[in-house]
Every structure is written in structure tokens, then in C-alpha cells.
Amino acid sequence: MNKLGKVSICCLLACISSFFDAQAQQRKAPAYPLITHNPNFSIWSMTDQLNASTTKHWTEADHSLLGLINVDGNIYRFLGKEEPNYKTILPTAEDQSFTVQYTESKPKGEWQSSSYKASDWKSGAAPLGDDQKHVKTLWKSDDIWVRRAFNVTDPQGINELFLKLNHDDNVVVFLNGKKVYEKAGWTNSFQYLPINKSDLKAGQNQIAIHLRNTAGGRFLDFGLVDRLKEGGPKIQTAIQKDVEITATRTIYNFQAGKVDLKLTFTSPLLMDDLNLLARPVSYITYQVKANDGKQHAVKVFLSAASNIAVYKPSQEVVAEKYETDKLAVLKAGTVEQPMLQKGADDMRIDWGYFYVASLKKDQSQQFVSPMATAVDDFRKGNTKSKSTRGTALSLNTIIPFGTVGDKEVERFVELGYDEIYAIQYFKKDLRPWWNNSGKETIENQLTLAANEYRSVMGRCVAFDKQVYTDALKSGGKEYAHLTTLAYRQSIAAHTLVKSPQDELLWLSKENNSGGFINTVDVTYPSAPLYLIYNPELLKGMLTGIFYFSESGKYPHPWAAHDLGTYPLANGQTYGEPMPVEESGNMIILTAAISKVQGDASYARKHWKTLTTWVDYLVKDGFDPKTQLCTDDFAGHLARNVNLSVKAIVGIACYAQMAEAIGETETAKKYRAIAEEMVPKWMEMADAGDHYALTFDDKNTWSQKYNLIWDKVLGLNLFPQKVYNTEIKYYLTKQSRFGIPLDSRKAYTKNDWILWTATFAPTREEFEALVHPVYNHAIQTESRVPLNDFYDANTGIRENFKARSVVGGFYMKMLSDKLQQK
Helix, strand or coil: CCHHHHHHHHHHHHHHHHHHHHHHCCCCCCCEEEEECCCCCEEEECCCCCCCCCCEECCCCECCEEEEEEECCEEEEEECCCCCCEEEEECCCCCCCCEEEEECCCCCCCCCCCCCCCCCCEEEECCEECCCCCCCEECCCCEEEEEEEEEECCHHHCCEEEEEEEEECEEEEEECCEEEEEECCCCCCCEEEECCHHHCCCEEEEEEEEEECCCCCCEEEEEEEEECCCCCCCCEECEEEEEEECCCEEEEEEEECCEEEEEEEECCCCCCCHHHHHCCEEEEEEEEEECCCCCEEEEEEEEEEHHHHCCCCCCCEEEEEEECCCEEEEEEEECCCCCCCCCCCCCCCCCCEEEEEEEHHHCCEEEEEEHHHHHHHHHHCCCCCCCCEECCEEEEEEEEEEEECCCCEEEEEEEEEECCCCEEECCEEECCHHHCCCCCCHHHHHHHHHHCHHHHHHHHHHHHHHHHHHHHHHHCHHHHHHHHHHHHHHHCCEEEEECCCCCEEEEEECCCCCCEECCHHHHHHHHHHHHHHCHHHHHHHHHHHHHHHHCCCCCCCCCCCCCCECCEECCCCCCCCCHHHHHHHHHHHHHHHHHHHCCCHHHHHCHHHHHHHHHHHHHHCCCCCCECCCCHHHCCECCEHHHHHHHHHHHHHHHHHHHHCCCHHHHHHHHHHHHHHHHHHHHHHECCCCECCECCECCCCECCHHHHHHHHCCCCCCCHHHHHHHHHHHCCCCECCECCCECCCCEEEHHHHHHHHHCCCCHHHHHHHHHHHHHHHHHCCCCCCCCCEEECCCCCEEECCCCHHHHHHHHHHHHHHHHHC
């Protein structure tokens, strides 16, 4: 065969191989969970290929884990991607204080040009905005115009010029009179935006910005940076062959030249063992073997960014290296350590300490370096710590595998986080569950995790198999996949602590939708997961809300919306109450606990409060006045038919609990009230082939997801006709990615769709309603941890990500469990 023929066949085989690799590597998730413990310690891969991007916190800030493997001197990257290195040209206020000229009155003339005379403009320090705690110049009007002069000596010496910008909200940016950037919308962190360095000139330059506020807050900080060239030989990329997601693990398979690498991330979130669930330690397991029948020298490198322990990259950290009897340990945390000093939504923890640990017997080498040099240090064999204080440090671990052949060799490292104090609960600082006594140490937790590695991994494998089997039986393959994606995400949106009253508290953060702590209408959709695997955790979501009312701190005759802004649980911070919504939620969930446990003692304990709330529902719940429900993004609504269902079901749940605690006459009274409401509801909501969104408009419709508890708890309030009618109608309203929430807009909520699907009369209809939600998870453009609120036509998220509400995907499994009971 001639040389050309050989080349052609080789090319063809390469193409075929690439094709099958691409087929094997189909998308499994919008984002892949790696380290998942709580809202602070939560690291994800937002791309299908693990080495295609930096790993990130759920807020999308870089929380970089970088993994390299050296095979006979050839280096391959399999985990993460090197973060770009920037040199400051014009500092932001986060880097160094500076002043700007500004005006809040629309300027005349060419205000953006370098020659413009802004003599009547004010002068103020950056950043600018409306949050007095975080800005130096207050801005509270709708518009602001800003100018900043600066000097550059050698613009041609810049490699790549980027605008470093954090703005809220609509912005237009000019450099020396030329528009270089424009965006409608806002950011929560600095964005690096490429601009042309030829627009800079030697000497004086001018940035001019117009910022317009259309909603919410106001903020502006900006500067310029140079993206530096990468040094050293280019690192090869390991070939990712496949990825598998289970309830507690994410498993990747790579080919790195002549060896195969199986990489497993395990967060052992087993809810039947609260000490294990609360232990803030995840494992990264490496399993290596040759793929060519020969022997190869192998070592693996893990670089973990100190930014995992900061809120803002400019915060200075201190790192150290030390040993225990069994472990080699790296530790990093901020110098400042502002313990529980703030609460916000788009926030990362900047107190406590991040840890990387490996077994001493594995003879790993550990060192601390600037992130910018970590890869080069590994390449050159430099293992001496260079810098243990500064910004953007790297905690580096090299694990030698020795000579590897056909027999698989396994090693693991541990990643841990000690928050020291996790939650402030009505002004009392609470330690995390694992150290409630204050006498435990993170080193002991890391050692326990190492000692129990084999048993924990075995338990996780068994649990993952059982969860998948149960979900498959309940709802089929697509449903089982969705429940798998939801498991770690839902749990990792919570923190486990013990209250001063010695009660378990399982407190959620309302991720990317306000940052509130222990939000009742976030607890409500997430509840099925916890009712199945540990109802005590659901009690831990309700107990703080009961305490808020019973202590007199919340004096209203309905349930509160939340306990504050995470991690500060000092009282409701949401702007207004949701009386019917939250009172109904609390009663229904207390009844669900009583039903699942076959024990109504928790209801008895809070009976007086439940009675106050149910009497409010009897008075105002059937035909609700104008108010918000859990779907608050849809705005206020009067005469909400689905909210009315919640009130009716809540009243019947109270009756069911009254029966369980021996209050027979009370049970009869409230059961009769609920039963009398049902035919009235059917008559008033009847819109022919469906039931309306509001009692006063028959040209509307909505998902009545609150009906599901009538079925699951065996209340038997609504006749089957209601369910048949609604499901039949919903199937005519299917969009590409699910049924819209209601007739007002195209957006939907996937948790509610899965609740609605659970009361479908047939398995075929259930699967028809689930299928578009499954498609959304594997097709959406929004590459974030499962987003539950999105456009049903485009799949693009409206808001929300990484929320606990996806625990609601387990509703069908809960329904089946209770029916079997």
C-alpha cells in the first residue's frame, strides 16, 4: 500500500474513533457535581468535558481544581483548566482606591470624548452604587455618567487587553471616545471583556461609562488588565471517554497516552447517617492502569485554588503545610477571617479554612505556590513552597503511583472545609453539626474519613444502586436520571446544625433567588427527598419556623416566609408575607411527616401553632385575596385557584393530624370544612375542559401541582375527574421543555411539572410529562447546576440555579412508597 493510502486510512480511522468518542460522551447534565456539601463548599464542572473549563462554585465564580497526570514524562491535563493570568494596567477599586468624575444629570455634548471638559461634574471614590456598606460613592438615581483619566506608557507592550468590569445594571463603555462594550443587564462579579489594545494610546487615556438602573441595585467598578502569555511547553489534554453520575458520585474515564485513568468524586451524603452527612469531607479517587500491556511511570498532580476559601479574589489568604499521624495536610484561609459578618445570595465563604489531605503512606509531596506557577512547578519538579501568604495561591499535591501495568493502582485525596461557625441563629453563633461540642477537630474528621474510606465507598455504591433501581421502577429511565441529578444538589443547598434548644436544624439557602435562609416555600418543593430518606431532616427545616412564631418573635397568625439571609437566621428578611402559601406549606409538611413516620408527636408538639395557622386558612384561604404565592416571580394574584387548593388540602391535613393525636371531634370539624370547599372550588374554577388560573377568569389555566398531596397523603378530597381533566388538558399545552406554569407566560418550573406528572392517571401520561423536563436537563444552553425556572420553549433559564427544590423530583417515589405502605 502506498504512503498516501496509509495516511488516508489513518485519517479515516481517526475520524471514526473521534465519532464514536463523541457518541460515547453524550451530555449527561447541565453541570456536573464534584464537591457538594453545603452552600459554601460546592464545586462543579460546567462543561461536558471535565478538562474543558475551570471548575466553579455554584455561583459560577472560579473554584479551581486542576488535575494533571505524568506518564513517562508526558503530561496530560484531565481536570479543570488553568485560570488565565492577568497583569493590572488600570486597577479596580478592589485592587486599589481611585476617584472618578461623575454626574447624574444627562450631559450635553460629546461627554464620552477625551477632549470633553467635565468641569461641572462631581468627584467621587469608586466603587459607586446604592449599598452603603459596599460602595464609597452613593448613587441612587436612574442614570449615572462616569469618566476616568489614566496614563499608559507602552500600549504596544500589552499582550491581550481586557476590560475588567462589574456593573449593575445596563452599561455602555467608551475608550478614548470609541464605544468598546455595551450590555443590557447586570453582573454579580467581575467580567473580563476583550477589547482592542490599539484603542489605547501612549500617554493620557479616558474611559467614559453610562450606567442605567432599570431594576434592583446599582453598582460600578472597573479597570483594565493584560492577559499574559502562557509559559512553558503546552500541556496535552487527556481524552475523556465517558462520565457517569450517581446519587453520591461523579465518575470520569480518561485515556492519558498509554494509561487509563478512572477519576471519581464522592461526596458521601447518606441521610441515614447524620455524622457522615455532616462531615465536610469529599474524596477524589484515582484508579490508574496501563492500556498497552506495558509498564509506565505515573504520578498525579492536584492543584486546588485558595480562592475556594475567599469571597473575592482580592482577599489575602495564608496557607500552610503540616502533618498528622496519618495524613499530609495543606490548609488555606483568609487573613481577615470575618466570621458570620455578612449574608448575601451571590456570596462565597471567606472565613474558616479549606483543606487538602492525603495519606502519608502514599508518600505524596505537598507544597504551596502562586497559582500562576503551579503547573510549571509540577513540570520542573519544584516542590518547595514558594509563597504561603498572598492572593491566588495554589495548594499542590503530587501523588506517586510508581510503575503501573495491567493491574489497577488506586489512590485518593480528601478535600475538606472547616467553617468553624456555620450559622447565626437568632444572634447565637452555631458551630457545624460535626463540631457542635466545639471539641472536635477537622484533622480528626479527615482521619476518620481516611480510616473509613473503603466502607464509605461501599455504602455509597450500594445506596446509589438502590436509589436508581427505585427511581427506575417508579418512573422509567428518564425519571431515574433526573432524580440522580437532583440528589446531591438538593442536599448541598443546606447546612446541618443544632439549635440552642438542642434541636436539629437543616437550614436551606435559597440559592440564586434571594439568598434567604430556611425559606418555607423552598422547603415545600424539596420535601419529598427528605420524607423518603430521613424525615428528621424535614423536621429540621420546619423547627426554626415554628420557633420563630412560638417564641413571639414573629407575631402574625400565619407562618413566616424565611428566617433571614443565609447564613444569618435572625428573622424574616423577605419583603412581605405569603400568608396562605406558607401556612398551607407548614401544615401539609407536618402532616406528611406524621404520615411517613406513623407518629404524630411532632404535630402534637406544635398543635397550638398549627391551629392558629389552619384557622387563618379557614378564614382567608379558599378564595385568596391579592397576595404572592411561591411562584412570586409571576407577581401578585388574587383568587388564585391553585393557592386555594393548598388551603383546602392544608385544612384536610390538619384534620388528618387531629385524628392521629386523638382529637376526633376536631378532626371531624375540619374535615367537613375541607369537604364542603371542594365542590365549590370545582364549580367556581370550572372552565369546561380544564380548571382556571383564577376564579374570575375562565380564559386562563394553570398547573394545580398542590393537588398532589391529596393523592400522596390519602386525603381523598378531590374526585378523580379533576385529575383526569387537568392532565388531559396539560398534555395539549406541552412545550419543547415542559408544560408552562400557567397561561400568563411561557416560563415553567420543573419541580412543579414532576409533582403534576405524579398525579397523572397512567404511567404513559407520567412519562409524557417528564420527557420534556429530561430533555431540558441534557439540552439547555444554561450550563449551571439544575435550573428549576426556565422558558419552556427555549430552555434558557429565567433565573435560579443550584436550588434545593429539585428534591421535589422524588415526589413519584414518595407517592409509590406511601401507597406500598
